Amino acid sequence: MSDTPRPDSAMLDRIRIVLIGTSHPGNIGGAARAMRNMGLDDLALVAPRCDPKDREAYSRASGANALVDAARVHDQLEAAVADCTLVVGASARSRHLPWPMVSPRALAENLPQALAPDGARLALVFGREDTGLTNAELQRCHQHVHIPTNPDFSSLNLAAAVQVLAYECRQAWLTASDSAADDDAAQPFGVAWDNPPASHADMERFFAHLERTLTTLAFHDPDNPRQLMARLRRLFLRAHLDSMEMNILRGILGTMDKRLRDTAPSPRRDGE
Amino acid sequence: MSDTPRPDSAMLDRIRIVLIGTSHPGNIGGAARAMRNMGLDDLALVAPRCDPKDREAYSRASGANALVDAARVHDQLEAAVADCTLVVGASARSRHLPWPMVSPRALAENLPQALAPDGARLALVFGREDTGLTNAELQRCHQHVHIPTNPDFSSLNLAAAVQVLAYECRQAWLTASDSAADDDAAQPFGVAWDNPPASHADMERFFAHLERTLTTLAFHDPDNPRQLMARLRRLFLRAHLDSMEMNILRGILGTMDKRLRDTAPSPRRDGE
Numbered sequence: 117m118s119d120t121p122r123p124d125s126a127m128l129d130r131i132r133i134v135l136i137g138t139s140h141p142g143n144i145g146g147a148a149r150a151m152r153n154m155g156l157d158d159l160a161l162v163a164p165r166c167d168p169k170d171r172e173a174y175s176r177a178s179g180a181n182a183l184v185d186a187a188r189v190h191d192q193l194e195a196a197v198a199d200c201t202l203v204v205g206a207s208a209r210s211r212h213l214p215w216p217m218v219s220p221r222a223l224a225e226n227l228p229q230a231l232a233p234d235g236a237r238l239a240l241v242f243g244r245e246d247t248g249l250t251n252a253e254l255q256r257c258h259q260h261v262h263i264p265t266n267p268d269f270s271s272l273n274l275a276a277a278v279q280v281l282a283y284e285c286r287q288a289w290l291t292a293s294d295s296a297a298d299d300d301a302a303q304p305f306g307v308a309w310d311n312p313p314a315s316h317a318d319m320e321r322f323f324a325h326l327e328r329t330l331t332t333l334a335f336h337d338p339d340n341p342r343q344l345m346a347r348l349r350r351l352f353l354r355a356h357l358d359s360m361e362m363n364i365l366r367g368i369l370g371t372m373d374k375r376l377r378d379t380a381p382s383p384r385r386d387g388e
Numbered sequence: 389m390s391d392t393p394r395p396d397s398a399m400l401d402r403i404r405i406v407l408i409g410t411s412h413p414g415n416i417g418g419a420a421r422a423m424r425n426m427g428l429d430d431l432a433l434v435a436p437r438c439d440p441k442d443r444e445a446y447s448r449a450s451g452a453n454a455l456v457d458a459a460r461v462h463d464q465l466e467a468a469v470a471d472c473t474l475v476v477g478a479s480a481r482s483r484h485l486p487w488p489m490v491s492p493r494a495l496a497e498n499l500p501q502a503l504a505p506d507g508a509r510l511a512l513v514f515g516r517e518d519t520g521l522t523n524a525e526l527q528r529c530h531q532h533v534h535i536p537t538n539p540d541f542s543s544l545n546l547a548a549a550v551q552v553l554a555y556e557c558r559q560a561w562l563t564a565s566d567s568a569a570d571d572d573a574a575q576p577f578g579v580a581w582d583n584p585p586a587s588h589a590d591m592e593r594f595f596a597h598l599e600r601t602l603t604t605l606a607f608h609d610p611d612n613p614r615q616l617m618a619r620l621r622r623l624f625l626r627a628h629l630d631s632m633e634m635n636i637l638r639g640i641l642g643t644m645d646k647r648l649r650d651t652a653p654s655p656r657r658d659g660e
Contacts, residue, residue: 150548155538179541221559263555264562266427269451276422279548280555283535287493290536305626306531307489335643347636355627361619371607372644379651 127289130231130238132158133278134196136253137244139165145176145184146275147242152180154282155289159187160196165244176275193241193253200239202230205249205257206277208270216259220281223261224288240281245274311358318362323349329369332376399561402503402510404430405550406468408525409516411437417448418547419514420455426554427561431459432468437516448547465513465525470589472511474502474628477521477529478549480542484523485618488531488626492553495533496560505584512553517546527618528592530625583630590634595621601641604648 133151138144138161148159161168168187177184190196197203204223218226231238241257243249254260263272263280272280314322327345330336336344357365405423410416410433420431433440440459449456462468469475476495479487490498503510513529515521526532535544535552544552586594599617602608608616629637 146545146548149545152541153537153544153548176545178545179543264558265425266558269424271451272425273418273421273448273450276418276425276548276551279551283552283555286536286538305486305488306491306494307486309486330640333640333643333647335640344636347633351627351629351633355623357623361623364616364619368602368605368607371605375605375648375651379647 127228127231127292128155128285129158130236131156131227131285132160132197132200132237132239133282134160134162134193134239134241135164135274135278136162136193136241136249137165138168138274139245140274141166141168141170141173142176143245143274144168144187145173145178145180146273147278148173148177148180148183148187150275150279150282152183154279154286156282156285157183157186159183160239161187161189162193162196163191164189193256197239197241197256200237201233201235202238203241203257204238205241205254205260206243206281207254207260207262208248213255215254215257218259218261220261220263220284223259223281224284225291227285227288228292240278242274242277305356309358311360314357314359314362318359319353319357322352322357322362322366325366325369329372329376332373399500399503399564400427400557401430402508403428403499403557404432404469404472404509404511405554406432406434406465406511406513407436407546407550408434408465408513408521409437410440410546411517412546413438413440413442413445414448415517415546416440416459417445417450417452417456418545419550420445420449420452420459422547422551422554424452424455426551426558428554428557429455429458431455432511433459433461434465434468435463436461465528466589466592469511469513469528470587470592472509472588473505473507473585474510475513475529475588476510477513477526477532478515478553479526479532479534480520485527485615485622487526487529487622490531490533492533492535492556495531495553496556497563499557499560500564505581507584507587511588512550514546514549523618527621528588530628581630583632586629586631586634590631591625591629594624594629594634594638597638597641601644601648604645 133147133156135144135147144161144164144166151157151159168184168189173184174181188196207217227238230236240261241249241253243253261281263277265272323345326348327336327338330344331338405419405428407416407419416433416436416438423429423431440456440461445456446453460468499510502508512533513521513525515525533553535549537544595617598620599608599610602616603610
């Protein structure tokens with residue numbers, strides 16, 4: 117699924133992750149890895165409270181080192197988002213003055229439109245590990261985004277918050293670019309399958325065979341069928357057998373038939 | 389949004405995160421924090437390749453220490469998921485034999501139904517940091533879930549993968565508890581069902597029985613298995629057997645066994 121080349125990742129190229137006052141270099145590395153996994157590569161750091169090139173940053177970045185190296189460092193939020201047309205602050209809660217607030221999903225679903233115009237650019241702004249964004253920073257945002265969390269334990273790790281929002285952005289992009297249908301998702305079981313489906317006629321032949329064999333086995337009594345065949349039909353129809361599975365089941369029944377025939381208790385047969 | 393008390397978090401209480409062969413204690417701590425942030429608290433570890441109580445685990449858990457402490461440790465996947473009715477493996481890609489595959493969102497959106505029956509329980513299974521899940525582990529799953537990633541950098545951090553799936557589960561739960569669920573639509577197959585789902589342990593006993601019978605029947609050669617049992621696993625896991633269907637299939641196998649035993653060609657037996 118992820119292998120399918122996408123014609124245009126312009127939407128993702130227009131998303132910048134901005135981390136303000138980060139204390140732990142591991143979180144910068146973890147955020148970089150999360151970004152690159154989701155196809156984002158524009159990272160800006162505002163007044164980091166650690167060395168962004170610390171060994172721990174590279175250790176957590178695990179192959180997304182280039183993002184850490186390319187991260188621009190600014191003194192002020194202002195400089196990091198000057199060219200952005202939409203600035204969204206990640207916020208645990210709206211403080212004092214209520215501010216437009218969206219869920220990660222609603223934010224992401226709006227992005228294909230919001231980022232369509234020439235020159236459009238989004239900044240997703242994340243605050244300090246301990247104190248988040250200041251009121252002044254929150255009030256520079258068009259809107260706030262809140263990741264719904266367990267009210268008893270709501271403090272998300274910084275890299276985890278970046279992961280969730282980057283994931284939602286990628287999902288929205290895939291969905292938007294997919295209205296031109298994803299090949300795999302369009303498959304019956306969500307993945308390219310190895311055998312064609314069994315036809316209705318195949319299924320009916322299988323059920324007839326199954327009923328004969330179960331009758332010979334004296335497991336099924338056609339004069340007192342109760343719901344046995346109905347339950348077996350329901351099961352195998354629900355599974356949407358493919359043609360090879362059908363052949364395997366027919367093969368099992370055929371082998372069973374042969375054993376039952378070869379060993380039929382009476383009448384006594386000669387030869388064989 | 390996250391402050392609103394929800395009447396019933398039963399759906400989230402029925403989700404277990406299973407980590408197999410984890411090497412880095414920080415990932416266990418990070419996964420525990422992600423879980424608790426999203427309201428999950430059932431963590432199981434299978435054959436960890438590190439000390440789960442290492443300082444680094446608690447450091448990354450950051451307040452979710454209780455989850456790390458309560459995590460049960462098992463030697464085998466089997467023991468960790470025996471009581472689960474739905475087992476889903478996180479997989480980078482379907483190998484060899486295609487297996488039903490869902491996106492994180494499709495998986496989560498199905499959970500309110502899948503976890504509605506009494507006794508229903510989901511295991512989300514995550515593999516090793518370096519090599520993921522083995523084919524044998526993947527073939528114990530009803531389905532696989534793939535987090536869409538950048539094809540140029542697809543290896544997600546383990547805790548980040550747990551974060552994404554736990555987030556999707558929480559979102560689905562919030563959405564479901566917001567809509568005054570239609571009783572029938574809330575059931576696994578879109579209608580009130582007549583029997584509870586079979587558990588993972590039931591399924592494994594059935595597969596073991598099926599393999600014995602097919603071997604006795606000489607339909608299956610354990611020394612040259614090809615993909616026979618994998619294909620049968622895939623078929624019956626996909627169908628999500630209920631407990632009565634399970635009993636019927638075990639009954640058919642038991643009846644066949646008896647016939648095969650009574651008529652075994654050699655050694656010649658007396659009596660009976």
